[in-house]
Amino acid sequence: MSRQRAMRDTEYNPLVYFIDGLVTLFNGMVVTWRNLWRPKITVRYPYQRRPVPPRYRGLFYLKWNEEKQRLNCVGCTLCAQACPTDVISMVKLGKGTHAGVSEFTMDLGRCMFCNLCVEACPFDAIYMGPNYELASERRDVSLFRIADLAQGGEEAVRKNIETIERLLAEEEKAKPAHAAHAAGGQSE
């Protein structure tokens, strides 16, 4: 731990202070002169944009899985539970191995962009994207629905529901006996 006395000045003397003032002022002007010729750092925002780093946390998106032709989200609500401000709500579609979501809303007015939902997701389904231009003058547009969030938009949502319904139907067909047994078991 260094213990020192601050650089102190001598007793006030108008002339000494004046000359010192001129010298140090000149030093400062050298600095500003140097900066006058340095490249400018202004980013003219609406015309120019900074590159967004890959980890940037903007509006989040639901990841589209091209291979399986569906969104990765299975509607487990872990993200909604991890959220400190109750931003996320969803409607689950189907159940079991082929579950998905039919609706997924995010209330941007409450979101803190804290990334806790992304960390909570075990299915690699949501990510925070590079979109940061979310300001609006109205409150109702801060509610983002599944089509706004999904990668691929409306199209992806439609395909997602199709795929999941098809898979569910196939599953239904594949194990009718088991399903009937389960249904019977419930009724008894």
Next chain:
Amino acid sequence: MNQAIENLLQRFGEAVHEWKLVSPNEVHLTVSASHWREVAQYLRDDPLWQMDYPADLTVWDTGNEFGVYLRLWCSVYNRNVIVLTSIPREEPRIASLATLYPGVDWHEREMYDMYGVIFEGHPNLKRILLPDDWEGFPFRKDYVAEPSGNPLHGPQPVN
């Protein structure tokens, strides 16, 4: 340190309910609320303690009683002391330390503001964060946090 604790126990006897040496330079003491100020003064003035730095003071509500927490630091020996006590919820009164340690002045005002704990002998005990006409003490566990209970409630925001 041990000598200091022994002296303290001898001086206050029953008033110190509990003590715990957490680490070589940190002690936790639980004292009775009636000796709150005496203990603090002793800790500050005793040459073996010299707890001259008020680090923190706060109150919490367990639902049954209020706990009071005071953390002191000693600039000479680099020691920490945490002094704890509890006071009844019905009559939350405790001696103020603001004249001993000017640093806890605002902490005490804040705790009065939030919990309604009366610090007796405080030079300027009034609300600090909330407006002067606020009703109730919002950090108490039984505080009703509805907007209608808030004297400042205005029209609800519309789009």
Next chain:
Amino acid sequence: MIEAITQFFTQHPLLWAFVKAVVLASFTLVIPLAVIYVERKIAGFIQSRLGPLHVGPQGTFQTAADALKLLLKEDIVPEGADKRFFYLAPYIAFVSTVLCFMVLPFAPGWVALEMNVAVLFIIGVSLFNVVSILMAGWSSNNKYSLLGGLRAVAQLLSYEIPMVLSVLAVVFYTGSLSLTGIIEYQVKHGWNIWHPPIMIAALIYFICALAEINRTPFDLPEAESELVSGFNTEYSGMRFAFFFASEFANNFFITAFAAALFFGGWDGPVLPPIVWTFLKVFVMIFVFMWLRWTPPRLRIDQILRFAWQLLVPVSLANLLFAIALGVR
């Protein structure tokens, strides 16, 4: 044609005076546009920014657009303001600046009013500025304005004295109270700035000029971080524009005055005289701006102490020195 116009105006001297007044007043209104634009650009460049960029090429029309906006703005008069003084103050500031320009020679013969006591006239008239600031500060009925106004008066009056003394040094040295006379003396004997007593006078004048036009490190009357905006806090719209314009026109004038006193006015080789005047003025304005964006601001007691303890005695001694050398 030109002869006819000349003859017409010689016959009607009042009309000619009117034309000159209008031209000078518009000049006083237009010059701040240029000065402010340059200031913003330089400030931007010094601070690693770009400055105005979007209105016109390289943002040249930005100040004009701002002026237009100010003219169209609602004219707000605070409640409880002393209305007469509040209305009057900006115009007094403006008129005092215009009056100063009246006697300023831009080139041989280019002077609105040839006066053989021009220096005296300028010193007298520029003091109106102090009056207007005090009026504005007092009549706004705002404590920040009042503090700013009082600071301004204390500061301007203190710095007026060494400034006048340093100007007087030039007057005694050259033996003329007329600006044209001073410049002509310099054309013959070389610029005043190279003569020892005037060098010191020029330094003092330079410092006082900074204080007179309220620039860093002497920008106390409008110290933004302390007094919000000082004496003109309550002004908006047109009146604010007039304060602003007169401030920057003053900036121009004080450098032009310095050019005439110390740097030989229009004197210079090759280029026409009028260009030389403007060149000198703009170089000095650039230095002022450069200086403005460098140091922090002083405190009021330090400023006054500096003026009374150092500048006044030194300028007095320097005046004696100049008299001794100047008498021929």
Next chain:
Amino acid sequence: MVINVGPQHPSTHGVLRLILTLDGEQILACEPVIGYLHRGLEKMMERRPYRHNIPFTDRLDYLAALSNNLAICQCIERLGGVEVPERAQYIRVLLMELQRIASHLVFLGTFGTDLGATTMFLYAFREREMVLDLLEECTGARLTYNWVRVGGVPDDLPEGFGQKVLDFVKLFRQRIEEYDMLLTRNRIFRSRTQGIGVIPKETALAYGCSGPVARASGIPYDIRKVAPYEVYNRVEFDVPVFEDGDVWARYLVRMEELRQSLRIIEQVLRDMPDGPVQTKLPKIFKPPAGIAYSRVESPRGELSFMMVSDGGANPVRVHIRAPSFVNLSVLPRLLEGAKVADLVAILGSIDVVLGEIDR
């Protein structure tokens, strides 16, 4: 004359209101009025599971959000007895020091503007942008980082981050020289700050001042040395302590801390081991009943969280000991007899952030 400075005023640095009683330019009395930004964060935290509270702390001291994240995480870690992997500790220290530089640069810039050196503001913010770019690349946000978790940090450093930080350190060393030339050595700046707003050592102790304010008054109170957390006991650095206690000393302490932070950053990058960055924790985290506190040296001073747990999923009480809150309480004493122009210098040198004062 009674004059209201704030809550909207260019140099109160937020919604702070000071009721000044003036005699000309002399200040006779000053009464700070705070609470305009009160959001009841402590109460909000009582109603949420422990780990949900981390993002809220970003909103306390918004100029040094990472320090707040670290403080609350340390507090929860102590309460639950969680171990932090070594690499995570190094990453934490690295980010804290970058954060300290960013925060001190805001101080430097705003302090310059308060005293009228507007250009300093732009220069300091230019360099701060560089730090923010670095932090953004690592954490994904520029202001509310939320990048410390209970039991570590959420992710490792990105590729090539260390080199970028070293480049910055190299550049920043030169820039500090430039600041010194522009501001520190300036005669006017020195006469504006020296001997102004003196806090004697006894006052600073009794009021519980911490951080640069305490160190400028001769109290060697730096949590990084007094009670080292994370890996601060493994890095070498000096704590600048001055005896004078005036605005000038506070300024010098911060300037010196900028240099020391650069030193720490270099050492941390050199020594950083490989390994995991997070300890696995159960999904519902219930620490045992008890009281725990954590102390962190935030750029403004001792930031301390105190938590009371009853063994449930939510804390019973979260208390935040905000350094600005305590440091601000000295202000009325400092301002007695000062000039109006000194007000901004003194207030600026205490460097308050209203977000953590009002909580």
